[in-house]
Each structure stands twice: as C-alpha cells, then as structure tokens.
Amino acid sequence: MIVTESLSKRFPRVTALDRLSVDIAPGVTGLVGANGAGKSTLIKILLGLAPATEGTAQVLGLDVTRDGAAIRERVGYMPEHDCLPPDVSATEFVVHMARMSGLPPTAARERTADTLRHVGLYEERYRPMGGYSTGMKQRVKLAQALVHDPQLVFLDEPTNGLDPVGRDEMLGLIRRVHTDFGISVLVTSHLLGELERTCDHVVVIDGGKLLRSSSTEEFTQATTSLAVEVTDTDRCPDGTAALRAALVAAGAVVSDAAGADGLSSSGHVLYVEASGEQTHDLVRDTVAGLGLGLIRMEQRRHHIAEVFRDADAAAAAAAPPATPATAGAPSAPHTTQDGGAPDAG
Numbered sequence: 001m002i003v004t005e006s007l008s009k010r011f012p013r014v015t016a017l018d019r020l021s022v023d024i025a026p027g028v029t030g031l032v033g034a035n036g037a038g039k040s041t042l043i044k045i046l047l048g049l050a051p052a053t054e055g056t057a058q059v060l061g062l063d064v065t066r067d068g069a070a071i072r073e074r075v076g077y078m079p080e081h082d083c084l085p086p087d088v089s090a091t092e093f094v095v096h097m098a099r100m101s102g103l104p105p106t107a108a109r110e111r112t113a114d115t116l117r118h119v120g121l122y123e124e125r126y127r128p129m130g131g132y133s134t135g136m137k138q139r140v141k142l143a144q145a146l147v148h149d150p151q152l153v154f155l156d157e158p159t160n161g162l163d164p165v166g167r168d169e170m171l172g173l174i175r176r177v178h179t180d181f182g183i184s185v186l187v188t189s190h191l192l193g194e195l196e197r198t199c200d201h202v203v204v205i206d207g208g209k210l211l212r213s214s215s216t217e218e219f220t221q222a223t224t225s226l227a228v229e230v231t232d233t234d235r236c237p238d239g240t241a242a243l244r245a246a247l248v249a250a251g252a253v254v255s256d257a258a259g260a261d262g263l264s265s266s267g268h269v270l271y272v273e274a275s276g277e278q279t280h281d282l283v284r285d286t287v288a289g290l291g292l293g294l295i296r297m298e299q300r301r302h303h304i305a306e307v308f309r310d311a312d313a314a315a316a317a318a319a320p321p322a323t324p325a326t327a328g329a330p331s332a333p334h335t336t337q338d339g340g341a342p343d344a345g
C-alpha cells in the first residue's frame, strides 16, 4: 500500500528522513517516533505535498512525485495542528472539504452527516467550531479526512492534547475506521504504548531512520517467564522468599527482577523461567506444599516499549566505558521518555 525506497529529506540544517525504506501492507499501521523523528515529513512526501531529496515512494501504486493529485483523491489526511476556522460549524466545514474533494452537493451533505455521526459529533454539528473542546476538534479533523470515502487515511498525532478517556475513544474510532469501513490507516504517535492496542503493524523511526518495522504481535510476543505472586502466612512470614528457595531447590531458574525478558520487578513478584507446562505444575505444587496462597501466575506478553528498553540496555552495556554519552546510538529511549512507556497501553 505504501512503499518507500531509500527515501531522504534534507533541510539546510537537519536531515528529517534518512534513506528510509519501508513496505506497509493494508490494515492499521502505527508510525511511531519521538518529536522531530520525521513522521510529519514522511506524510507530506507521501501525499505529494513536499518533494523528497532522494529516493522513491509509492502510495496505492501511485508515484508521489508524478501522481500527487491522484493520491490525494484516494487518501484522507488529518493534520497534526489545529487548522479549523473558528466561526464555521463542523457541518459547513466538512461539506466544504467534501466539495473540495470532488463530491457533488447532495452527496457532500449526505456523506458529511454520516461521517460526523460516525465520529460522534452529530449533536453539536451546527455550532461554530471555535467553541469546541480539543476532543471535538480532533473528531472534526478525522471526519474531514474520511468524508470522501478514501482507501487510506494518514492521521498525524490524532490523540494529541486528549485526556486518557478522549484518547481511548479516539483510538477506538480509528480501529473502527478500518473494521467498519475497510479503510486502511497510517497513524502517527510519539507514544509507543497506545499503538499496541490499535495497530496491526508498527513502524518505528528515529532521527529519520528506520529502527524497526514489525507486526504488533511480533513486538508483543509472549515472554518465557512466569510472573508469580504469593501471599505470606504465619508459617512463612516471607512467602516470596520461601517460594523462591523451594523452587530453586527443585531446579527452577528464578529471579526477582526483569531478566532477559525485560520485565520489571514489582517487589513481591518472582519470575520463573518457563520450560513448558511442567513449570506451571511445579509452581502450583510448590505453592500448595508451602501452604501459601497463589495470587497470580501468568505468562506475560512484552509491551512494545520493553523491546526498546532491552535494546537500549544492550547497546549501553556494549558501549566502551570511556564514551558513555554516545552509548545508545539510535535513540529509541526517546520514545519511552516521552511517556509512551510500557503502560500507556
């Protein structure tokens, strides 16, 4: 659906995209990267609105340098920044955008009503947009991107400025754009966690370079550790320590903290290296033998951010001690520092 080949965009002082090659299939794809990573620049090039310095790109089989107008007929675009005229109602604005996309007047009005209803703005559609909340404005921007029934939409930071509830609602809406209407989505975010639930595929860029492109499932594959938490009892005032000793005596590999899996420790949790069903049975029987209560035993899945935390820790460990400042070269941790962190999802 989107193919780029060694795509670069250089401004006088900064390289926004650096030989980026990606191949994005239909579905919902997240494009994630810290602020300044090059996400908006890539979208503008893909829409044929800005020329690349070098490299090639196709959208829906159309070339971005030659076929910009044809691409924009088939692709919807929700820009990042506030771009709504305050004195105009959502209906007037979205009808106008539909007409600009080539819909005849009646179809434009009908599609506008349908689309605004879909994004949950039906009641307020005749009010001037200057009085809208950030969430309502984001919904109008989404509606105008969908109104001409595109095959694909580019959504640039659609959750920006939203509170957690608004963010969840927007992510749900984005998922339904694909499931209800079959429209493919490329959605950008600087938050790793929120894309985990919404996207089939995630592309991570940093400093204009491709860091990773994988299915969400691959990112969040099951870890090989069982997280186990138990109660204390009169007989075992420190149930966790007793369980640890018993499991080690039985030959299990146990740790308190994130091991190779990158799982974070939370005090009373033990991580037991799992080697199949028998590990579950061993934990169950050992807990029962000690008379402890089993609070939880679960095989966790990775969060996307953990994948990058691990990669960064490995890079830092591999760096020569004399040059710690340059250690973690491709700066994936930007993404986690930005608050996307493991549990934003």
Ligand SMILES: Nc1ncnc2c1ncn2[C@@H]1O[C@H](COP(=O)(O)OP(=O)(O)OP(=O)(O)O)[C@@H](O)[C@H]1O
Pocket (backbone or CB within 6 Å): 011, 012, 014, 015, 016, 033, 034, 035, 036, 037, 038, 039, 040, 041, 042, 157
């Ligand atoms: N017109 C321009 N002239 C000069 N530099 C630019 C221009 N547009 C973008 N840049 C620079 O290119 C880099 C990538 O910017 P871009 O807007 O694509 O990042 P982004 O990942 O979308 O981040 P954000 O969400 O903060 O916009 C940044 O360093 C930015 O300052």
